[in-house]
Amino acid sequence: MSRKQLVRPGGRSARVQASVHSAVRELLAEVGRDALTVPVIAQRADVTPSTIYRRWGDLAELLSDVAVERLRPDSEPEDHGDLRSDLTDWAEQFLDEMASGSGRAYIRDALLGDPDGSNAGRCSAYAAEQIDIIFARATGRGENTPDLEGAMDRVVAPMMYRILFRPAGLDAAYARRLVTDLLDAPGTGGR
Amino acid sequence: MSRKQLVRPGGRSARVQASVHSAVRELLAEVGRDALTVPVIAQRADVTPSTIYRRWGDLAELLSDVAVERLRPDSEPEDHGDLRSDLTDWAEQFLDEMASGSGRAYIRDALLGDPDGSNAGRCSAYAAEQIDIIFARATGRGENTPDLEGAMDRVVAPMMYRILFRPAGLDAAYARRLVTDLLDAPGTGGR
Numbered sequence: 001m002s003r004k005q006l007v008r009p010g011g012r013s014a015r016v017q018a019s020v021h022s023a024v025r026e027l028l029a030e031v032g033r034d035a036l037t038v039p040v041i042a043q044r045a046d047v048t049p050s051t052i053y054r055r056w057g058d059l060a061e062l063l064s065d066v067a068v069e070r071l072r073p074d075s076e077p078e079d080h081g082d083l084r085s086d087l088t089d090w091a092e093q094f095l096d097e098m099a100s101g102s103g104r105a106y107i108r109d110a111l112l113g114d115p116d117g118s119n120a121g122r123c124s125a126y127a128a129e130q131i132d133i134i135f136a137r138a139t140g141r142g143e144n145t146p147d148l149e150g151a152m153d154r155v156v157a158p159m160m161y162r163i164l165f166r167p168a169g170l171d172a173a174y175a176r177r178l179v180t181d182l183l184d185a186p187g188t189g190g191r
Numbered sequence: 192m193s194r195k196q197l198v199r200p201g202g203r204s205a206r207v208q209a210s211v212h213s214a215v216r217e218l219l220a221e222v223g224r225d226a227l228t229v230p231v232i233a234q235r236a237d238v239t240p241s242t243i244y245r246r247w248g249d250l251a252e253l254l255s256d257v258a259v260e261r262l263r264p265d266s267e268p269e270d271h272g273d274l275r276s277d278l279t280d281w282a283e284q285f286l287d288e289m290a291s292g293s294g295r296a297y298i299r300d301a302l303l304g305d306p307d308g309s310n311a312g313r314c315s316a317y318a319a320e321q322i323d324i325i326f327a328r329a330t331g332r333g334e335n336t337p338d339l340e341g342a343m344d345r346v347v348a349p350m351m352y353r354i355l356f357r358p359a360g361l362d363a364a365y366a367r368r369l370v371t372d373l374l375d376a377p378g379t380g381g382r
Contacts, residue, residue: 111355112303124356153369157352158344164302165315165351166343178344185376 019045020052024066033105038062060113067109068119070102077130083138083145084183087155090130091175095159099170104163127156146186154182210236211243215257224296229253251304258300259310261293268321274329274336275374278346281321282366286350290361295354318347337377345373 023045027036038059042049056062077090097103110119128148135145146154155178162170214236218227229250233240247253268281288294301310319339326336337345346369353361 108302111299117358120356124352152352152357153349154345158348160356161315161343161348161351164355165311167308 016045016047016051016055020047020055020062021066021069024062025070033063036063058113060109061115062113063109064111064113064119067106068122070106071098071110071123071126073126073130077134079137082141083134083143084179086134086137087131087151087183088176088179090134091155091159091179092172094127094130094156095163095170095172095175098159099163099167107160107163124152124156128152131156146182150186151182154186155179207236207238207242207246211238211246211253212257212260215253216261224254227254249304251300252306253304254300255302255304255310258297259313261297262289262301262314262317264317264321268325270328273332274325274334275370277325277328278322278342278374279367279370281325282346282350282370283363285318285321285347286354286361286363286366289350290354290358298351298354315343315347319343322347337373341377342373345377346370 020041023041024036027041027044031040036059038049038052041059041062042052045052052062056065077086080086080089098107107123110123114120131151132148135148135151138145155175158178159170159175162174211232214232215227218232218235222231227250229240229243232250232253233243236243243253247256268277271277271280289298298314301314305311322342323339326339326342329336346366349369350361350366353365
């Protein structure tokens, strides 16, 4: 689904989404989450509340969609010329962003208003796509790469699990150790 | 905090918690989550709504507390006489329970009404305590055990991450492979 998000058709539907999303982002910054209501958002976005209810169901689902958009990577991972550097750098940045106050708030919003799990799936797909780019580059250089699902289990899952359930002691050294352990002791890998 | 939960003083506070929790469990089964309100729960529990608001803040925080109680292990892990069997059996049961419909609902509730993260921390502590018991037994037998935090990263985190973000293909074989990879390629372990 993340691919669809990258497409920006100029139709009304896309314009409504863009104006409602930016209204939510503005109001989150101006008045905070507790003061957000669908009518307030509709007024700022210059749409009717029923347009928002029809499209998003309720405020939680709208906030989830906005959060997933904010969690979408806006660029490809940096290319440092080797797998270990690329994956380490990406993991450090990923943890830094996701463990930040705004990162945690977006992860929570993404999960909360997500009855069918599709937004959580998009968050996971974003990380998998970034790692897949890093692995494809490495393969192009003739480097061996771990299994992608194994990297999700060994690098992404521990960071996201600890952010949500066990946040003490999360730092760049932790992200680096996860990558080192994956590359030096890959196990059978993945699912 | 899970230890405190194991203590059941007979005071009023404990009686109120017990009656409100059981009222929520009954009503979840009878009328479903969407029909739950604090007044309805208060009536069933024979307390005033203000008692619930004073103690839990709002419905989401009450549901979070009830969910964490439901996620608390009611027994120690089975003892099969060796580390690999004990950890594999525990991981298979953990995934089976947490990935079930009710398990996912409790995990969501636990996270959603948890502004300070303490309930999420209790969920994580429950798993760590069970694994710690398995490791203590193994050490008593003279077996080498991995680092506890490493086991959280390599076994618990991937299962919980996939339940929340990437649920396809979760089965007992997946739980077994996570344990096999931890015991056969432990890496540097933990945080």
